[in-house]
Amino acid sequence: MISEKIKQLLKRPMLVIMIFFLPLIGTIISSSFLAKVQSDSKIPVALVDQDHSNMSKQVMDRLQKTTEIQFLSLNEEKARKELAKNKIDSIFMFPNGFQQEVEEGNYQGVIDLLTLPSSVATEAVREVVASEVTRLTTNVKAANEVRFLYKVYNIHAGPDLWKEAYRYTDNQWKPKPLMTIDYEAQGTKHTKQGNVQMTGYVPLWGFFTLLLCCITSDWMIKERRHLFKRMKTMQKGLYGYIRSVSAAYAVLYVLQALISFALFKWLYGVESYGVLLYMCIYVIVCVAFSTWLASESQRVGSYYMISVVMVTGLSIIGGSFFPVGELSATIEGISQWLPQHLLLYQHALPLTFIWKEIAVSIACICLCAFKIVWNVRSIK
Structure with a gap:
């Protein structure tokens, strides 16, 4: 019955397009939009290089890699015009x-610093620029000291002594990874380095997938009046029919997760295949949740409205759009018990926490399945 239902669903072009392409399109467009908003929200600061030396270029290159501030390389005339129009915060x-x-x-x-009274981030930007200048002067002093000591003790020095000392000192400024994990495997000890980072497009994919699952689960409402009564007289019964249809949709959404993962790996370079496992678990939760929600509804119109509200609310609390920790610590604590949380920190969660997330997902599936059976019993 599951294979036959899958064949029937694949014969509906609009449904195939919705399941396999809408979540991908929505995710790509939304992630690009959020990235643009994040880029536009950065404070613009102009950098003017009149020295055109190696050190000035080095400082400018490092500053332009700063993610919190938007450093723009401009000539003096254009920078002054942009400052006068209040399009940039300050000029260095x-x-x-x-x-x-x-x-x-x-x-x-x-x-030299040029700014306006309305500038809001001069002090913060000044600290960033000053740190880079301090880095240069420290490197130079260290290299000069090394060259001086070589002369004092009559130590033979190569022609690149000063550059080597400068390079060595400069490397000391590079921070170590924020997190290191020591683990032992088969008698050997390794050190694994990593950083805690949220992968934005996967949570966005989770929002669109859950929303689409709710939209395509309207078959529970449409078929309830005329088809469910006949299914009760069949050998496998109504429960078998609902289970088969839900499984057919779950298979299609798992295929959609496979396609999405392949595309994300190609576009964004997803590293861990564990993300694919989390995505597959998540879509099964989505199918179970949407089927339960449809079993609670009587009308298609109201079901769509309730679905949009619930999916949006769960996605906001679950952190699909932005870190909920910025809103409230209480909301952040709640989000850790939602299935969306498994899609947020795929590379950083410890193994024990991952098992907890998987257990929560399985519990959601079981609770939804139990409630679906309970609701179906009341159908006359």
């Missing part, structure tokens, strides 16, 4: 002789 100018001042160990007053 690297004047002629910047590298010479740094090599002499000077770090105060080596960069």
Whole structure:
């Protein structure tokens, strides 16, 4: 019965397009939109390089890699016009002789700052720029000290001594990973490094998948009046029919998860195949939840409205759109018990926490299945 139902569903072109393509399209468009909003929300600051030295270029390159502030490389004339129009927050100018001042160990007053009274982030940006200048001057002082000691003790030095000392000191500024895990496997000890990071497109995919599951589960309402009564007289009964149809939809959504994972791996470089497992578990939860919600409803119109409200609410609390910790610690605690949480930190959750998430998902599936059977019994 499951295979026959799958064949019937695949003969409906609009349904196939909805299941296999709408979540992907929605995820890609939404992730691009959120990325643009995040980029536009950064504070714009102009960098003007008048020195055109190696050190000034080095500082500008490092600043432009900062994710919290949008550093723009402009010439002085354009930067002043943008500042006058209030399109940028401030201007940091690297004047002629910047590298010479740094090599002499000077770090105060080596960069000119132009700003307006309405600027909101001058102090914060100044700290970021000052840290880079301090990094340069520290490297230079260390390299000069090494070269001086070599001369004092008459140690033979190669032509690249100063550069090697500078490079070595500069590498000391690179931070270590925020998290390291020591584990032993087959008698050997390894150190695995990683960082806690949310993969935004997978939670967005979870929102669209859950929404689409609810939309396609309207068959419970449409077939209840005329088909369910006849199914009660069949050999496998109404429960077998509902179970088979739900399983058919679950198979299609699992296939959709496989396709989505392959596309995400191609576009965004997903590393762990464990993400695929979480996605498959999640779609089964979505099918069970949407089938239960449809079994509680009597009218298609009201069901669609309730579905949109519930899916949006669960996705917001579950953290599909933004970190809920920014709203409330209580909401963040609740989100850890929702199936969406498994899609948020796929690479960072410890094994014990993953098993807890999987157990919560299985519990949701069992509760929904029990309630569906309970609701079906009342159908006359």
